[in-house]
Amino acid sequence: MNAQPLLAVSDVETFYGRIQALRGVSMEVRQGEIVTLIGANGAGKSTLMMTICGSPQARTGRIVYDGQDITALPTHQIMHMGIAQSPEGRRIFGRMTVMENLMIGASVADPGHFDADIERAFTLFPRLKDRREQRGGTLSGGEQQMLAIARALMARPRLLLLDEPSLGLAPLVVKQIFGAIRELNQTDGLTVFLVEQNAYHALKLAHRGYVMVNGKITMSGTGTELLAREEIRAAYLEGGAH
Amino acid sequence: MAGDALLEVEHLTMRFGGLTAVDDLSFVARRGEITALIGPNGAGKTTVFNCLTGFYKPTVGRITMHHETGDTFLLERMPDFQIPREAKVARTFQNIRLFGGMTVLENLMVAQHNPLMRASGFTFGGVLGIGGYRAAEREAVELAEYWLDKAGLMARADDAAGDLPYGDQRRLEIARAMCTGPKLLCLDEPAAGLNPRESEELNRLLLFIRKERDVGILLIEHDMSVVMGISDHIVVLDYGAKIADGTPEQIRNDPKVIAAYLGVEDEEVEEVEHEIEETAAAAGGEGTA
Amino acid sequence: MEYFVQQLINGITLGSIYGLIAIGYTMVYGIVGMINFAHGDIFMVGSFVSLIAITALGLTASTGLGLTILALILVLIFAMLIASVYGWTVERIAYRPLRGSFRLAPLITAIGMSIVLQNFVQIAQGARVKPLQPIIQDGYTIMRRVDDQGEFLVQISNMQIFIIVLTTLLMVVFSLIIARTPLGRAQRACEQDRKMAALSGINVDRTISLTFVMGAALAAVAGLMFLLYYGVIDFFIGFVAGVKAFTAAVLGGIGSLPGAMLGGMVIGLIETFWSAYFSIEYKDVAAFAMLALVLIFLPQGLLGKPEVEKV
């Protein structure tokens, strides 16, 4: 375990206008980890993701990335420091081709790596290669999700933020995407912070997990620990399973 | 009257360009019952609502509303604003749509626009202070007070709607919909983002509406645990198509539903369940982290 | 027939000018969703800067062809540069502080900026119209008809050739910038999803500023063309040209570059033909009525994308 976490969030509070979305959140992600954040719809998971990226900025608290305080930096500067996000709802540039989406993703990366990075993206998601000249808006949901992740990877991030990569996808595709995440983590040592609603897969994949309820972190532990907890099972699994 | 078909959806299909958001969906919602429309995120639930309430015109299909008077309304043929007015279908929105800069009471008054408009002689009488507008307005305030009371918002009546906490806003939106005098109330994820106490208050309000009022409720919910407690009848959507339809008991045990919710394939369900049991058993001894 | 062809040539020339201004509206509207009301006045500023530069260079009709072309290129670059400074400054002073504020505020500051620019130029350069002697003369006769009413010539002047060629050239260059360069991609990204653009590391503020700069530069070109073509300008030309160019942008489908050019052409042609066949007094009515009709029956414009209402 490194002495200093790659990302440390402490006592962060975020507001949308007058509505408080985060109520004193503290968590950390260490180099080389996959950390997941689970919780119900509207708990504030995506808000935390966006707050890390400075959009909106935290009203109180501190966010430290790689030893630097990034709490008050503008979003585009944060993204230049080696954080990339595949956000909620994918946010594909629908009127741009797959290739152009990837090029946008590579905005912050060294252009010298571009060809190699494209190659890596296409190896990871061969479907995208077939559709490279197709407009983002015409892709299927799963393909869009792949594109969103690939686009984030084009930035050559040290920390990858993934917001609900399984949303609305068929189980097989989810499996594929989670496989890709695991592979990136194991082979490239990529640090991943993953927000998920489907607790089962996320907790199985992650080294550690946090549970968020109403803008607060209520539980944390390793993936297996959390998976075993009664409350988690009740909230996320039993509704459907029993 | 409970148990009659109130809303009949037949072969509803909605396509956006190449994307089929709702695929040949048929179901029935009954008077005096809570019907839940559930499914994972992106399953097409909200699209169904938008078709029901006239915001989208369905590509294919028929949506019929039956009043107890015997009148029927084909919703897919009506302009959106006539659906609440004539067919008596009211709705709420996933991302709450209150009139944030108006007070709670004003929100409920706007909901009674059509009867009040008539009472004010389409404004002309109202401006001149003639006709029965004053009495009508008093009645409208009384109805608003009734629903404020039921929604537990009496104390906030004169505050701006945008100033209320989330849970109050949700209930206010329902109270506002009820002020239109609906026969079918469509709620789009009313429990999303609520804390347990607020969820409790919401459930109470919904059960009251079903018990006291002869209306049907159609409910979209993402979270099954919320739905199981209050619904009489559940329709499950996945990828825009119906994968199950039945009582909560039936739905609870339907492997297809479990699979959709866990995000795994059907044949994996048992395996996954088993795995969870095992981890739980293994971790059970150590206590919790 | 001959009359028609002549009007067609005139209409295309006018349409080029409108189209170039319209691009500025369409790009700014696409990226920040506001009507940059002061854009027409940037066009006027470009026209005045061109006038100043031409006068400073002492350019007249008697200057040799080579020198004229060289001088005009200099004037063009100078006008584009100065107009860009104006565009950038207006954005910085009047619009950026209000970004994220409610929608009417930037519209009011834009109207305010338009008033400021008009009156600034009026005070600095005087209220009277500024005439300019023709610099590019002559032309070609491309059709000729002699009948009992006399002779009718269809002519295309060198000036018109200059305008149409320059417009085509600029359209190609700017389309390439938008389609192929990182800046163009960044602009399109900001247009579609500003938040995601920022999440991709794009400096949204800078991209928006550059959009204003590009729009202003094109407006300056239009300003120079207008000056050379009509030979008189005053501080008020920005308003009418601006409203028509915005009409053109909406007509073509706001946010679409080819749409702006097409819209400009349509407005230019409607105006010219209306003047030629009906009444010159009501040419503006025709253009504005066209706008209303298009918006009512085809709200997304000729080349725009329809919007799905989000519920």
Place this chain on the structure above:
Amino acid sequence: MASAASPASARRPAKLAADLGVTALLSLAIFGTMVGLRTETIPGGLELQPQWTSALALAAVAVVGRLVLHLTVWSRPEGAPPLLPMGVRARVEQAATGTGKVFGPALLVFALLLPFLPFTDRYILDLSILVLTYVMLGWGLNIVVGLAGLLDLGYVAFYAVGAYSYALLAMHFGWSFWLCLPLAGILAAFWGIILGFPVLRLRGDYLAIVTLAFGEIIRIVLLNWYWFTGGPDGISGIPRPSFFGIPFDRGEGGFADTFGLDFSSMHRIIFLYFLILALALLTNFVTMRLRRLPIGRAWEALREDEIACRSLGLNTTSVKLTAFATGAMFGGFAGAFFATRQGFISPESFTFIESALILAIVVLGGMGSQIGVVIASVALIGGFEVFREAEDFRMLIFGVAMVLIMIWRPRGLIATREPSIFLREKKSVSGALVAQGEGH
């Protein structure tokens, strides 16, 4: 006032110097061309008259101004108390709204007494009539923009319709002002419906541009329909108003004679003053009344959220149309007044800048706020008169003021909203919560 240059970094001398250097370059480019080189028409062409001193002086002002801003407004650390302490600001706001109950009536009493105050002369009365005309127009447009949230950039068209209706009816049929006034209002409302019907489905900005186009169309038609409107020459000799049939002229049967007063040209001015005051108050009264009726609430609901309105069974098209027509009607009344007061009208009085001015009054005052319109009218029209001396510069100053006030207070001077009905206690709604009709 947001500045992209983050305050902390700009305080470092190197950054500050760079920033000022850029400012200097830009202002030299701006002023050096347009001010530094003035084109003058000479026989046979143009010549340049260098005015380098003015250009340099202006550039210097820009640089020094930015330096001062850096050292004062922008250099205060984040979280530092604003220049105007929050308490004071809140109190000012409170005073503006809370004392509205006292302020409004006090203003009304002052307005009623104004013609009889010792310092009141013809100039002040004329100016007051002008201000009141804009108050009335502002209140009329406030229904459309402030309450219903529909952005109308062509409001002056209805003002013009009212003025021409009155002028033509009075001249051709010899009808009295009191008969023509309602007709002018009805005709303007009618035009509001005709124009509104096709365009009200459009989104906010498109609506704005189409209304602007309609405003221009009406002006161009007035300008070119020579036999009907007199074209650019306008219509002159429009009947002056009479005191319910008693003309304001010297001699027998005139106002002075009838009431046994000495003749004074002030009588008519005072009458005109009360006339526009009454019309403005009528506008205000009707608006306040409508706000408490379902239609008024529907307007405000429309501004807040059109989709929610439709989900509650409101026919948003007719709601929009009524707002458009009501606003147009008051514009028509004001137009009729304008025509009778001036005795002469021409299309020149109905240019886009007039629409922009009225809209600026509504937005600067605070959308939807009746008292805000009064304050903004007094400030803008009065301010305009203060700079009367600086004839050439006053439009420039006006434009700069518009920009600065908007940046300072994007929601206008009075942003709070008064609820139209209450159960127990009337609480003002903070402006931050009130929507402005975001486009739908």
